[in-house]
Amino acid sequence: MLNEQTIDSVRSTTEQSKRWNKFDIAWVLNLFGTAVGAGVLFLPINAGKGGFWPLVIMTIIVGPMTYFAHRGLARFVLSSAKQGSDITEVVEEHFGKTAGKLITLLYFFAIFPILLIYGNGITNTVDSFIVNQLQLASPPRFLLSLILIGSLIGIFLLGEKVVLKVTEWLVYPLVFILFALSVYLIPEWNTSMLQEMPTTSEFLLTLWITIPVLVFSFNHSPAISSFVLSQQRHYKFNDVAEHHSSKTLKGTATILLLFVMFFVFSCVLTLTPEDLVLAKEQNIAILSFLANKFDNPYISYFGPLVAFLAITSSFFGHYMGAREGLLGLYLKLKDNQSQEQVNHRRLNLIAALFFLLSLWFVAIINPSILGLIESLGGPIIAMILFIMPMYAIRKIPAMQRYRGKWSNLFVVIMGLIAISNIVYNLIA
Numbered sequence: 001m002l003n004e005q006t007i008d009s010v011r012s013t014t015e016q017s018k019r020w021n022k023f024d025i026a027w028v029l030n031l032f033g034t035a036v037g038a039g040v041l042f043l044p045i046n047a048g049k050g051g052f053w054p055l056v057i058m059t060i061i062v063g064p065m066t067y068f069a070h071r072g073l074a075r076f077v078l079s080s081a082k083q084g085s086d087i088t089e090v091v092e093e094h095f096g097k098t099a100g101k102l103i104t105l106l107y108f109f110a111i112f113p114i115l116l117i118y119g120n121g122i123t124n125t126v127d128s129f130i131v132n133q134l135q136l137a138s139p140p141r142f143l144l145s146l147i148l149i150g151s152l153i154g155i156f157l158l159g160e161k162v163v164l165k166v167t168e169w170l171v172y173p174l175v176f177i178l179f180a181l182s183v184y185l186i187p188e189w190n191t192s193m194l195q196e197m198p199t200t201s202e203f204l205l206t207l208w209i210t211i212p213v214l215v216f217s218f219n220h221s222p223a224i225s226s227f228v229l230s231q232q233r234h235y236k237f238n239d240v241a242e243h244h245s246s247k248t249l250k251g252t253a254t255i256l257l258l259f260v261m262f263f264v265f266s267c268v269l270t271l272t273p274e275d276l277v278l279a280k281e282q283n284i285a286i287l288s289f290l291a292n293k294f295d296n297p298y299i300s301y302f303g304p305l306v307a308f309l310a311i312t313s314s315f316f317g318h319y320m321g322a323r324e325g326l327l328g329l330y331l332k333l334k335d336n337q338s339q340e341q342v343n344h345r346r347l348n349l350i351a352a353l354f355f356l357l358s359l360w361f362v363a364i365i366n367p368s369i370l371g372l373i374e375s376l377g378g379p380i381i382a383m384i385l386f387i388m389p390m391y392a393i394r395k396i397p398a399m400q401r402y403r404g405k406w407s408n409l410f411v412v413i414m415g416l417i418a419i420s421n422i423v424y425n426l427i428a
Helices: 002-018 022-035 043-048 052-078 087-095 097-133 141-157 160-184 200-217 221-235 238-270 273-282 286-294 297-333 344-365 370-395 397-402 406-427
Strands: none
Touching (some): 022 160, 022 221, 022 297, 043 286, 052 087, 052 200, 052 397, 097 141, 097 370, 141 160, 141 344, 160 238, 160 297, 200 370, 221 297, 221 370, 286 297, 297 344, 370 397, 370 406
16 A cells, blocks of 8 residues: 555656646746846847847847756755755855855845845836826835835735735736837838848957846846745655756746847837947937837836836845845854754844845935946856856766756856956956
8 A cells, every 4th residue: 555655656746747837837927027127128228239130149049048057056056965955055065164155145245236226226217107107296215215115025025925926917017018019119120230240250249248238137046046945845856846947947038038039129120220329328228218219108108117017026036035145144154053043034024124224225315336236246146157056067966967968068158258248347
C-alpha cells in the first residue's frame, strides 16, 4: 500500500511539473510589471535613436539574453542546501560571510535608489495628471506623496497573494494600453527609419550603446529571489520549483519581447530620425512627444495612465528586492542571533516604516540627481544578474550540472558588454 502511495505521489508530482497554472500566470504578470517601469516611456527614444536595423538585431538578442540571465539568477537562489534561503543567504553560503555582507550591501544599494525614483516618480505623475488633465489645483506635495507611497507599502504588507492579485489588475490594462497604442500608431508609420543605413562601425557602436538600455528596460532581477522562494513554498520540491521557475521566466521574457518591442517599433516607425533626436533633447516621454507632434488628446491622456500603471507595478518588484537586501544586511550584522529568535513580522514592519519615511522625504524634496544615483547602481545589478550566477556555475558544486552550456558564455559576453558601456558612460 505504501509503495502504491509513493508511486501515486511521484506521478502526481510529475504531472504537476508539466502543468501551467494560475500561480505561474500571476508571477509572469508580476515579473512583467517589475520590468516595465517608467523607463518604457523613454525606451523608444533611447533604443531607436541608433536607427531601425540595429534595433532589429537587438530584438533578436534581447529575448534570450533576458531569459537566460534571469534563469541563471533563479537557479543560483535554488542552489542552496537549505530550502527557503533568499539571495543574501545563498551568497553567504557559497562565497563566505565577508563576501556575503559585501554583495548584500551592494545588492541593497543597487535597488534602493530605483525605489526612491519610483516614489518620487509616482508623486510627479499623479500631480501632473491632477493639474494638466483634471485642471485642478496641485495638492500639497507632502500629503499627496504620503498617501501614494503609504498606499503602495500598505498593499505590500497585506501579503504575497494580495500583491500578486493587485499587480495582475495593474498589468492587464498596462499590456492592453501598450498594445492598443502600438496598433493606433500603425497608420502613421513611415519608411524614413528603414532608409537609414549605418556603416559597420556605426552599427557596432549602436549595438554597444543599446544593449544596456534594453537589458535594464527588461530587468526584473529585484523580484527574482522572492519569486523563487514563492515557487519553493508552492511546489515543495526543488526540481518542480526549478521547472516552473524556468517556464515562468520564459513566459515573462516572451511577453516583454512581444508587447514592449512592438511598442518600441511602432513608435520608432511613426517618427523620423530627426524627431527622435529632438525628443532626446527635450528629455520627455515618448507619449508626450507623440501627443505634441500630432496634437492628439487621447495620447496625452493615456500617457500619465501608462506611467502610473508602469511605476506602480514596478514598485512592488523593486520593494521586494530592497526589503530583502535591507533585512539581509540586518541579519548578517547579527551573526550570533539564530533564525528562530528573529521576529520576521516585526522586521518587515520596521523595514516598511524605514522605506515609507525615506521615500516620503525624497518625494517631498523632489531632487534632480536621482537619475545619476540610478545609473550608479547599473553595474552592480549587471554583475549580480549576469556575472555572479555564471561564476557560481563554474565554482559551486551544487550548480555543476549547468556547466558547459553555450547560454552561459552568451550571458557572460552580454553582461560584460552592458557593464563596459555603463562604466564608460559614468567615467565619461
